[in-house]
Amino acid sequence: xxxxxxxxxxxxxxxxxxxxxxxxxxxxxxxxxxxxxxxxxxxxxxxxxxxxxxxxxxxxxxxxxxxxxxxxxxxxxxxxxxxxxxxxxxxxxxxxxxxxxxxxxxxxxxxxxxxxxxxxxxxxxxxxxxxxxxxxxxxxxxxxxxxxxxxxxxxxxxxxxxxxxxxxxxxxxxxxxxxxxxxxxxxxxxxxxxxxxxxxxxxxxxxxxxxxxxxxxxxxxxxxxxxxxxxxxxxxxxxxxxxxxxxxxxxxxxxxxxxx
Amino acid sequence: xxxxxxxxxxxxxxxxxxxxxxxxxxxxxxxxxxxxxxxxxxxxxxxxxxxxxxxxxxxxxxxxxxxxxxxxxxxxxxxxxxxxxxxxxxxxxxxxxxxxxxxxxxxxxxxxxxxxxxxxxxxxxxxxxxxxxxxxxxxxxxxxxxxxxxxxxxxxxxxxxxxxxxxxxxxxxxxxxxxxxxxxxxxxxxxxxxxxxxxxxxxxxxxxx
Numbered sequence: 001x002x003x004x005x006x007x008x009x010x011x012x013x014x015x016x017x018x019x020x021x022x023x024x025x026x027x028x029x030x031x032x033x034x035x036x037x038x039x040x041x042x043x044x045x046x047x048x049x050x051x052x053x054x055x056x057x058x059x060x061x062x063x064x065x066x067x068x069x070x071x072x073x074x075x076x077x078x079x080x081x082x083x084x085x086x087x088x089x090x091x092x093x094x095x096x097x098x099x100x101x102x103x104x105x106x107x108x109x110x111x112x113x114x115x116x117x118x119x120x121x122x123x124x125x126x127x128x129x130x131x132x133x134x135x136x137x138x139x140x141x142x143x144x145x146x147x148x149x150x151x152x153x154x155x156x157x158x159x160x161x162x163x164x165x166x167x168x169x170x171x172x173x174x175x176x177x178x179x180x181x182x183x184x185x186x187x188x189x190x191x192x193x194x195x196x197x198x199x200x201x202x203x204x205x206x207x208x209x210x211x212x213x214x215x216x217x218x219x220x221x222x223x224x225x226x227x228x229x230x231x232x233x234x235x236x237x238x239x240x241x242x243x244x245x246x247x248x249x250x251x252x253x254x255x256x257x258x259x260x
Numbered sequence: 261x262x263x264x265x266x267x268x269x270x271x272x273x274x275x276x277x278x279x280x281x282x283x284x285x286x287x288x289x290x291x292x293x294x295x296x297x298x299x300x301x302x303x304x305x306x307x308x309x310x311x312x313x314x315x316x317x318x319x320x321x322x323x324x325x326x327x328x329x330x331x332x333x334x335x336x337x338x339x340x341x342x343x344x345x346x347x348x349x350x351x352x353x354x355x356x357x358x359x360x361x362x363x364x365x366x367x368x369x370x371x372x373x374x375x376x377x378x379x380x381x382x383x384x385x386x387x388x389x390x391x392x393x394x395x396x397x398x399x400x401x402x403x404x405x406x407x408x409x410x411x412x413x414x415x416x417x418x419x420x421x422x423x424x425x426x427x428x429x430x431x432x433x434x435x436x437x438x439x440x441x442x443x444x445x446x447x448x449x450x451x452x453x454x455x456x457x458x459x460x461x462x463x464x465x466x467x468x469x
Contacts, residue, residue, distance in 0.1 A: 021348035021422050028419070104405040105430055144408035167422040170404060170430070178411040243377055 020168040023047075027172045031179045040183065041074050044176050051165055053156040054133070058176055060148035061101060064091050071148055072180045077155070081132040095122040100141035100151040106170050108138045110159070133157065138166070140173040146238060150177060196239055198257050205232040207258045210249040262385045265314040276316060278302065280327050287364040307361070311335050315385045317365070317378045326365035326378040328386060333357040333399060339420075339433055343401050346433035348421035356396040360386055360436075363400075383413055383446050390438035397435045404430040414445030 027047045034040040041058075048056055055078075060071035064086060067073050075082055084090075091097055095118055099107060107113055118126070129135070137155035152173035198206065201222075208218040215233065219226040233245050240251040252258045265273050281302035288294045289303050297305050313330040331337040333352060337359040340351045365378040386398060402410065404423050411417055416437040423432040436442065 017422055018348050021419070024419070024422065142408050143405065144412050147408075147412065167424065167430075170423050171419055171432070174404070174408055174411065178408060181412065243380065 016164045020165055024168040024171045028175045031175055037183055040179055045076055048154055052158055053154045056154045058152045060150045061097055062148055072150060077134055078132050081134055090125050093121050094125055096139050100139050101149055104141055104143055106138055106140045140170055142177045147181060152177060198236055202232045202236045203258055205229055206236050206249050206252045209245050261318045263316045263318060267310040279324050284362055307331055317381050325367050326382055328363040328382050329361050331359045333359055339399050339401055343433060346421045346424055352399055356394060358395050359399045387438055387443045395438050397437055399435050401431055401433050404432050407432060415442035
């Protein structure tokens, strides 16, 4: 236990490596054929059940009670736990979520990084989850530019998880999250329309870009930091799916969102 | 603009190579703290041989903003010589398999290699170079931390083995399919969420090898 958090090299024997890699690849190959989230979720659920986990959650770290359209919320936890979690807005305090936003590598729920320094409320959330059988598990944080931070958590009744299979779960989880994002990008037309509309700040920034100002200059004009300006311009580029800031400005003009 | 440097033109472009090795020193030794050989402020290793092909990204003023090194899998390369244990079914080798290593961009805003202009240009450059030279797949070793971003770039990626602990990080060997579909995927960029990257506070982030 706890080897993920330690610095010791864990070496699988060759045959274990091949076997567990095959297990992960089976999931990855099948996941590519999934065209909707329910199907993908069922596939992952079946895979983890076969190795002794009961349930999982694959979520973007957003306000779960009112998630944005492009956020992932695949939850297979007991309904009673989900209801309580939403109602009490536990995501604002949840220890697991808190750690996975700060840490990039997977961790088990009984690792010191989790158990040491918990607030009273965090301990209470942990205890309540345990009572509803969300007790032992591990979490794989996901951080990728241009997407919400997220995580995949797997929970089960057993404290001791075969360490050989951990790396396979890590790999599968990253592919699960990626596939979920790709499915959502294809199937959410509302999001695709909305994301072409610039925010107020993006419009302001792009207007100055159209006038040849640099990020630093725009920051001085608007009284915000250069980094913030950069972020607004980058967001505008993403919205229009263009590569340069000039292209973004041109698109915004053509779209009547800013004046030339 | 991209510039390709091979054994055939490396004499002519030695200044570019020196600049690249200096930048690699800044990125991999100074910024990321990698334990790799370096001398006189340049990061040069045993794999920077005559077999290496370099793709350099230059901006409009001719300034180098990033690069990536390609090595044939039939000779010495990182996966075959340093990380063979990452391959579950043996190191993929063949005339049509090359390896990408020492990828960096100076214009990315943070170490997860946000898809800025330079990163995109280099990604495309790797696939386009591969298509022209009949390369079927590009192998690579990277930290798992960077892997979600690599998948999101839009090209087709298959793992070669399970992730493994390597010091205090977890690394993975994978293979990128060199196909028109991969190239189209990079151009289409499957997912582009409409908000900024929130990953500035990460404690452990590592660029690909």
